[in-house]
Amino acid sequence: MKAYAISDSVYCLHADVRTNDRFEGIWPIPDGVSLNSYLIRGEKIALVDLIRDWTDAPRQLEEELASIGVKFSDVDYLILNHLEPDHTGWLREFRELSPKAEIIATAKGIKLIEPFYKITQGLREVKDGETLDLGKGMVLQFFETPNVHWPETMMTWEAKSGTLFSCDAFGSFGALGDKVFDDQFSAEEHAFFEKETLRYYANIVSSFSMFVEKAVQKLAGLEIKCIAPSHGMVWRTNPKKIIDLYVTYAGYAKGPGEKEIAVIWGSMYGNTKAGVDAVIKGIEAEGVPCSIRRVPDDDVSYVLADAYKSAGLVLAMPTYEYAMFPPMAYAIDILRRKHVFGKQVLRIGSWGWVGGAKKEYEAAIEPLKWNSLESLEWAGHPGDDSLAALTEKGRELARIVKAL
Numbered sequence: 001m002k003a004y005a006i007s008d009s010v011y012c013l014h015a016d017v018r019t020n021d022r023f024e025g026i027w028p029i030p031d032g033v034s035l036n037s038y039l040i041r042g043e044k045i046a047l048v049d050l051i052r053d054w055t056d057a058p059r060q061l062e063e064e065l066a067s068i069g070v071k072f073s074d075v076d077y078l079i080l081n082h083l084e085p086d087h088t089g090w091l092r093e094f095r096e097l098s099p100k101a102e103i104i105a106t107a108k109g110i111k112l113i114e115p116f117y118k119i120t121q122g123l124r125e126v127k128d129g130e131t132l133d134l135g136k137g138m139v140l141q142f143f144e145t146p147n148v149h150w151p152e153t154m155m156t157w158e159a160k161s162g163t164l165f166s167c168d169a170f171g172s173f174g175a176l177g178d179k180v181f182d183d184q185f186s187a188e189e190h191a192f193f194e195k196e197t198l199r200y201y202a203n204i205v206s207s208f209s210m211f212v213e214k215a216v217q218k219l220a221g222l223e224i225k226c227i228a229p230s231h232g233m234v235w236r237t238n239p240k241k242i243i244d245l246y247v248t249y250a251g252y253a254k255g256p257g258e259k260e261i262a263v264i265w266g267s268m269y270g271n272t273k274a275g276v277d278a279v280i281k282g283i284e285a286e287g288v289p290c291s292i293r294r295v296p297d298d299d300v301s302y303v304l305a306d307a308y309k310s311a312g313l314v315l316a317m318p319t320y321e322y323a324m325f326p327p328m329a330y331a332i333d334i335l336r337r338k339h340v341f342g343k344q345v346l347r348i349g350s351w352g353w354v355g356g357a358k359k360e361y362e363a364a365i366e367p368l369k370w371n372s373l374e375s376l377e378w379a380g381h382p383g384d385d386s387l388a389a390l391t392e393k394g395r396e397l398a399r400i401v402k403a404l
């Protein structure tokens with residue numbers, strides 16, 4: 001692993017983590033994730049963002065620093081844009097290797113260092129707009145961007161190379177391998193990362209969409225030549241692309257989203273599934289694209305990404321012990337927690353003797369401000385009449401979505 005030069009004084013370092021562990025303990029990362037740090041060299045040396053001790057991330061970081069002749073003990077300043085442990089988990093070890101390094105964060109960030117890492121010395125808090133001169137014309141400027149994604153978050157700006165070290169903003173899942181820059185990836189790889197960026201956004205950032213918009217507005221005056229996030233690729237050729245994607249994703253939080261329908265279904269014995277197939281027939285007849293996810297087989301991470309992006313939802317579940325099929329109850333709870341608001345929604349499902357899913361469902365979606373079509377339920381397997389009605393419901397939902 002080596003460091004990648006953004007300019008003659010700014011380098012990207014990245015640890016690729018490939019693991020069966022989940023990100024934040026919830027979100028699967030089958031294609032890994034990169035933990036990006038950056039090194040800025042003036043007379044003094046600054047390291048922006050750290051890593052956690054995850055797989056062999058510390059070894060990777062050490063190797064990359066060595067590739068440009070730097071040791072941890074050479075670092076004068078460690079800039080912590082964000083205190084989440086994926087960027088700071090290795091802080092105590094770093095401090096032992098680099099006792100002279102001053103640790104820099106916002107006031108709220110500094111307050112988090114003692115409880116998480118029991119470090120109280122060598123800390124410096126910086127204010128919004130404050131600068132740090134590294135010498136040789138390299139000056140860092142700090143901008144508070146609260147709640148993108150924790151309250152203490154800031155971004156760091158280096159004007160000479162026009163690089164914004166944006167931490168979690170503009171990030172993505174997916175390990176990078178031996179390329180880091182946007183112009184090094186093929187169209188196919190970009191398509192993969194775009195999906196992983198949406199999933200990262202929906203899983204990690206969506207609840208803070210309002211703050212993403214505020215941060216983008218706040219930094220609009222900077223002449224950004226390079227977006228250097230803490231996960232995912234570095235955008236040196238087309239930084240506007242990732243900024244625009246994030247603005248689009250932030251917009252989904254206000255609805256309606258893309259003119260697509262996310263079909264999310266669960267079924268024990270196929271009775272609800274038969275109804276789902278009939279609804280999909282109707283959606284397809286109207287020519288509206290739809291994604292299909294089964295719970296619990298498809299992880300809620302992917303369910304959330306599809307639902308967050310789509311203007312329409314179909315939620316299909318049987319009654320289970322007088323309530324919703326449990327994996328669907330969990331999925332809906334995640335949609336609520338992640339602010340999947342303002343959708344056009346059709347709920348369908350089968351029951352055996354008295355039902356019960358409807359009551360729990362209606363209470364669960366109340367805070368979500370969804371526009372619900374009339375639900376369609378049936379006993380046992382759907383008969384021809386129910387199947388025809390379900391196909392018509394699919395068409396109705398698709399027409400509503402098309403008309404948005």
Ligand SMILES: Cc1cc2nc3c(=O)[nH]c(=O)nc-3n(C[C@H](O)[C@H](O)[C@H](O)COP(=O)(O)O)c2cc1C
Pocket residue numbers: 266267268269270271272273317318319320321322323350351352353354355356379380381
């Ligand atoms: C574990 C279990 C719990 C169920 N609980 C209820 C219930 O509380 N009320 C009801 O009307 N039907 C209940 N049923 C019946 C199912 O809702 C019914 O069989 C339905 O057709 C299943 O649809 P599916 O094949 O899509 O899973 C239950 C079935 C199972 C297996």
